[in-house]
Amino acid sequence: QVQLVESGGGLVQPGGSLRLSCAASGNIFSINAVIWDRQAPGKEHELVATIRSGGSTNYADSVKGRFTIFRDNAKNTVYLQINSLKPEDTAVYYCNADVTTVQGMGVQVRRNYRGQGTQVTVSS
Numbered sequence: 001q002v003q004l005v006e007s008g009g010g011l012v013q014p015g016g017s018l019r020l021s022c023a024a025s026g027n028i029f030s031i032n033a034v035i036w037d038r039q040a041p042g043k044e045h046e047l048v049a050t051i052r053s054g055g056s057t058n059y060a061d062s063v064k065g066r067f068t069i070f071r072d073n074a075k076n077t078v079y080l081q082i083n084s085l086k087p088e089d090t091a092v093y094y095c096n097a098d099v100t101t102v103q104g105m106g107v108q109v110r111r112n113y114r115g116q117g118t119q120v121t122v123s124s
Helices: none
Strands: 002-007 010-012 018-026 028-039 046-051 057-059 067-072 077-082 091-102 108-114 118-122
Touching: 002 091, 002 108, 018 028, 018 091, 018 118, 028 067, 028 077, 046 067, 046 077, 057 067, 077 091
Parallel strands: 010 118
Antiparallel strands: 002 018, 018 077, 028 046, 028 091, 046 057, 067 077, 091 108, 091 118
């Protein structure tokens, strides 16, 4: 019903930047909160950034001042701009979206979706 596709990951040197994208497609009525999280090998899963439907945002302390989450509602896409990358930012980054869809007879259904992840590797 809804697909989330992340893109924009890659290999970058320390201090570099990337912009991750999370594009949602399907029978979408509205996209509510969207969360980027990450999972690195041997490390605990970490919630990185959140953006709500009203535009308010939250960030993990480890990324404040370096990461920016923003959304383009017309494109059903949420972005994560990541600057001043550090080796410890290396992880698979996932997009999670709280989405309302319209089903048969106009019934609205709200649930969470998760993308397949995009790898970010920070290394010289």
